[in-house]
Amino acid sequence: MTGHRDPSVTGDRDPSVTGDRDPSVTGDRDATVTGRDAPGAGERLDPRTPLLGLRWLLPPLASTAVAMIVTGGRPETGALIALGITAAVFVLLTLGEVARWATTRYRITRDRLELRTGLAHRTRTVVPRDRVRSVDLTASVFHRVLGLAAVRVGTGQDRGADRLTLNALPAARAAALRAELLAGAATSDESGHVARFSPGWLRYALLSGWSVLIGLVPFGAFFRLLDVIGVNPAEVSALTALWSALAASPLLGAAIAVAVILLIGELGSVLLYAEAWWGYRLVREPSGSYLVRRGLLTTRSLTLSAHRLRGAELSEPLLLRWGRGARVTAVATGLPGKSEDAHESRTLLPPSPRAEALRVLADVLAHVPARDGRTAPAPGGESRTAGAPAPAETPRLEELRLRAHPRAALRRRVVRAAVATAVFVVPFGAAQALFTWWPGWAWAAPGVFAAAALAFAFDAHRALGHTVTPRFLVIRCGTFRRRTVALDRAAVIGWTITRSPFQRRAGLATLSAATAAGSGVYRVRDIAPARALALADEAAPGTAPGAFTPFRISPAPGERILSEPGHEG
Amino acid sequence: MQNLDSLRPPRHPVDPRAVRWWTAQALVWTVPPVLLLAAGALIFAPARPWLLAALAVVAIPSALYVAFMPRARYRVHRWEVTDDAVYTSAGWIWQRWRVVPMSRVQTVDTVRGPLQRAFGLSGLVVTTASSAGAVRVQGLDHRLGADLAEQLTEIAHAHPGDAT
Numbered sequence: 001m002t003g004h005r006d007p008s009v010t011g012d013r014d015p016s017v018t019g020d021r022d023p024s025v026t027g028d029r030d031a032t033v034t035g036r037d038a039p040g041a042g043e044r045l046d047p048r049t050p051l052l053g054l055r056w057l058l059p060p061l062a063s064t065a066v067a068m069i070v071t072g073g074r075p076e077t078g079a080l081i082a083l084g085i086t087a088a089v090f091v092l093l094t095l096g097e098v099a100r101w102a103t104t105r106y107r108i109t110r111d112r113l114e115l116r117t118g119l120a121h122r123t124r125t126v127v128p129r130d131r132v133r134s135v136d137l138t139a140s141v142f143h144r145v146l147g148l149a150a151v152r153v154g155t156g157q158d159r160g161a162d163r164l165t166l167n168a169l170p171a172a173r174a175a176a177l178r179a180e181l182l183a184g185a186a187t188s189d190e191s192g193h194v195a196r197f198s199p200g201w202l203r204y205a206l207l208s209g210w211s212v213l214i215g216l217v218p219f220g221a222f223f224r225l226l227d228v229i230g231v232n233p234a235e236v237s238a239l240t241a242l243w244s245a246l247a248a249s250p251l252l253g254a255a256i257a258v259a260v261i262l263l264i265g266e267l268g269s270v271l272l273y274a275e276a277w278w279g280y281r282l283v284r285e286p287s288g289s290y291l292v293r294r295g296l297l298t299t300r301s302l303t304l305s306a307h308r309l310r311g312a313e314l315s316e317p318l319l320l321r322w323g324r325g326a327r328v329t330a331v332a333t334g335l336p337g338k339s340e341d342a343h344e345s346r347t348l349l350p351p352s353p354r355a356e357a358l359r360v361l362a363d364v365l366a367h368v369p370a371r372d373g374r375t376a377p378a379p380g381g382e383s384r385t386a387g388a389p390a391p392a393e394t395p396r397l398e399e400l401r402l403r404a405h406p407r408a409a410l411r412r413r414v415v416r417a418a419v420a421t422a423v424f425v426v427p428f429g430a431a432q433a434l435f436t437w438w439p440g441w442a443w444a445a446p447g448v449f450a451a452a453a454l455a456f457a458f459d460a461h462r463a464l465g466h467t468v469t470p471r472f473l474v475i476r477c478g479t480f481r482r483r484t485v486a487l488d489r490a491a492v493i494g495w496t497i498t499r500s501p502f503q504r505r506a507g508l509a510t511l512s513a514a515t516a517a518g519s520g521v522y523r524v525r526d527i528a529p530a531r532a533l534a535l536a537d538e539a540a541p542g543t544a545p546g547a548f549t550p551f552r553i554s555p556a557p558g559e560r561i562l563s564e565p566g567h568e569g
Numbered sequence: 570m571q572n573l574d575s576l577r578p579p580r581h582p583v584d585p586r587a588v589r590w591w592t593a594q595a596l597v598w599t600v601p602p603v604l605l606l607a608a609g610a611l612i613f614a615p616a617r618p619w620l621l622a623a624l625a626v627v628a629i630p631s632a633l634y635v636a637f638m639p640r641a642r643y644r645v646h647r648w649e650v651t652d653d654a655v656y657t658s659a660g661w662i663w664q665r666w667r668v669v670p671m672s673r674v675q676t677v678d679t680v681r682g683p684l685q686r687a688f689g690l691s692g693l694v695v696t697t698a699s700s701a702g703a704v705r706v707q708g709l710d711h712r713l714g715a716d717l718a719e720q721l722t723e724i725a726h727a728h729p730g731d732a733t
Contacts, residue, residue, distance in 0.1 A: 493673035516698030
């Protein structure tokens, strides 16, 4: 049985091109383009592009150098063979790069951007210019040494192959291309500047939860390296001496190890933060799009089209929250799923002082384009001026009073803490019974664990909260990673009420708002069922009836009666 | 059916044949392990006590599942389509009630697995722009499912909007 697909419902999510059924990006793989293109059909990439292939040489050269040093300049046959293979692969890669450069042409016409590439397998990619939603520039260290930049043109569609990459163009040409493709792009950095990096923010890198893992990386890499160059760790006298010294006093040894790992981890965190966010600038362009520029070695310039903005989120992981820091991410459509890319382009503000985060959040929320859910925004990012005027609202999150969740929600969290403690205590009891040497004071650990779990349970309940502002549904939750999201009420595309068996016993329910943006669904956990229904009503955009309203038996006191249930389908 | 205070269930139950379909589906999943364990207990005499114990552990919950799940599911799986929205309820353990406004519907498909086809049933999948997943109504009469899909597509088509 075939599916029923109506093109007008299925296809264009983007109303900017009405009646145009052309998919946003056409990848005609060998389909229409046969034979060789006429020479000179379009521009070439920068001739220095193949030189970028030099970067492939670095790791093998480095490892060879290390091997040479370790073995005292007498390389084994194995190492020589490896070197030979590396050289051959490098030559092939470079030839491939040269071929790619020689066969790639791009062209900008009045209404589209076109890319042809490939030697044997010709690919032609066409992006209609009115579909271009983002033009991101990236320049790695190698690009920057050569004065190049890679340009990535995105159409803001959820589909997989939705973009076109020009790698690489001269940096100036790349910037010009961006300005050309994005009408209304900032010509200078100073227009609509929202936030700017301050070196003091590096201290928030210290509060990254990943430090311990980062601290372990060099050790893993070190032993891996020993393995690669064929040295047995047990034969390195310095290592065995270190090991026996540590083993002599285990407690001190463990403390030193932890300290070293943390030190390396924190240093690594700061370096990674600096590499990613040095020189950060958040600029709101005349078109309403947000532009993020950042990077120490690899510079990036990422666009977030105003079209795609549906709200923003304040994110406070535990350590960062203790350090009074926070991050701001955009709730935007067309940034698919959990990919690294999506994560990168969603972050509007890196870990920084909470006050700064709240200021940026308020600024972004004040500029979420108005959309009333039924009419489409105008193309070209003009929706703010074209559509209904946005309600004069600059929600300051810190001034909102969020509605707390019922005591029953707290009870659930306390029960969870108790269960976690029980799971922790059982092995302790077993150890006590089995090992005579098990010290009595070790029982302090489950005690501390229980106290911490209880504290987290209360904190988790305190975190729970929600409210509805004229434009946004605001939801807060989470203790290890507290998230406060403000979602445009008009961006909610479906409501779900769920009840687990435990929730039914506790008289609670979870209300989920589905949306095309961000993580796809935002949940208001553990509220009274009647409150869930009321909230779905309150959060309906404008004067629209609540989603569940037509399906209620009788309106609750004070509720509006909107319509009788519709006829049967 | 336990329900939210003032929310009424969607109007229509799914097709009664769905009970048999769910039973068949449950049997497909539960019978092979039970048979395997039973056969093992017959053949390997030394391991018999262990295998019989395992058989009891597997067979009793399986039997309960086959006996009760289809009816429980039939009671909670309901659907309703109005001019403005699709309203469904589902989930016999984790209950959920979903409403998707018609203006947010992207595609309407019907799906039929081999087992579902054998019972003359089909499922309706209503997708939206959210990555949180589609609204599904399983176990409809296949003719009704096809009609419904067409009808929904038409209604959704009549609603303007970009569905995001």
